[in-house]
């Protein structure tokens with residue numbers, strides 16, 4: 331059994347992956363923020379370095395990147411890289 | 417007997433001018449007085465800085481400071497609505513201040529035609545109540561943040577690219593600073609600039625207008641609603657605003673935390689590995705000399721030997737469609753290391769080599785200059801260096817069949833030195 335997560339992409343990660351959202355599957359007992367980031371880096375190695383400096387939000391709440399938290403399949407997950415243009 | 421009672425110092429002409437805003441709930445006389453007595457520093461007089469400055473000046477902010485080292489170009493005008501065609505070539509700070517003075521002669525504008533750096537920041541910032549980050553580059557964003565933390569000024573920060581924008585207030589009412597949220601500068605290669613990725617006028621217009629509104633809220637003491645501890649993201653393409661709750665002030669933050677390691681301004685160009693400007697300028701060589709050709713040499717060599725070369729343009733298709741050199745093949749840098757792309761390039765090379773051999777069989781005067789050349793070109797000669805490295809590696813088995821060269825300074829160089837009619841953007 332696995333959970334499917336919808337990930338909203340912004341700025342650089344949207345540009346590189348070429349989509350504004352993607353779906354990621356994680357096994358039920360491995361559905362955590364660390365595993366999600368790990369899997370994203372594995373599938374999209376080209377965004378690895380951007381992921382390092384991006385903000386991760388679950389249900390529009392900032393998630394500390396030092397803490398591994400449990401995520402549920404209905405959670406709205408967003409990856410928000412810094413934008414510096416203007 | 418007095419003709420009327422007016423227990424404040426707003427003059428009749430100010431009451432007339434600011435009337436609609438004066439009668440707006442939560443502004444009133446005291447709010448307007450605060451605006452008129454305040455000073456706001458705007459870093460950047462570009463896409464964001466223009467709407468911020470236009471709205472704040474018309475709202476009657478007493479003193480505005482405009483910092484920008486750059487001059488107005490025609491390519492700015494689609495989004496930088498505070499400048500005019502007649503300002504081409506003059507300082508952006510001066511140009512914007514001229515527009516403002518025609519809009520509202522009651523306010524004072526100070527212009528700083530200089531780069532905001534660790535050396536100039538503190539002297540400028542100390543005269544203002546609030547700072548607006550309307551800059552376009554990473555190094556300036558960290559500099560402005562640290563300067564605001566060190567001087568205790570609220571910072572209204574906006575940014576935009578393509579169809580998207582972000583805005584939040586830092587260092588306000590014990591909220592987080594930029595470093596609390598983004599402690600590490602992004603690696604240079606992950607940063608897309610507006611000059612490469614593009615940006616739309618209404619996007620910077622929306623974000624800049626929101627920044628002006630946050631300034632007005634802060635100055636009129638409408639604390640509750642201030643966009644602090646929240647990041648607003650605007651996706652203009654899908655017409656969605658999202659607000660993400662960001663973490664609060666971090667006790668471990670290097671500049672606003674309990675034990676800050678940054679207690680005075682540092683060298684942000686070094687910290688961020690990038691300049692206090694968006695403009696790219698000339699690109700440094702990163703590849704071996706043997707892989708580089710200048711636009712002049714390239715021009716000469718295609719004149720001498722027009723058929724025996726392959727020109728690969730590695731710009732994104734959206735840019736290639738604007739204008740390209742004759743006989744160029746578009747293989748964007750993002751795709752060049754993919755199997756299909758390599759196969760296409762191999763096929764093109766083989767065709768050229770065969771063609772060449774056939775011609776040479778008919779012609780006894782064969783020499784080394786007949787060797788096939790594969791040229792890589794992009795806009796500025798930056799990505800073509802990455803492309804040359806990738807192809808040098810991926811085409812190892814064929815490397816004795818052709819010369820591989822990236823065109824230094826790219827199509828901008830071509831426009832500058834060879835053909836000034838080649839459109840630049």
Ligand SMILES: [Zn+2]
Pocket residue numbers: 592593594595596597665666669670671672673
């Ligand atoms: Zn901080």
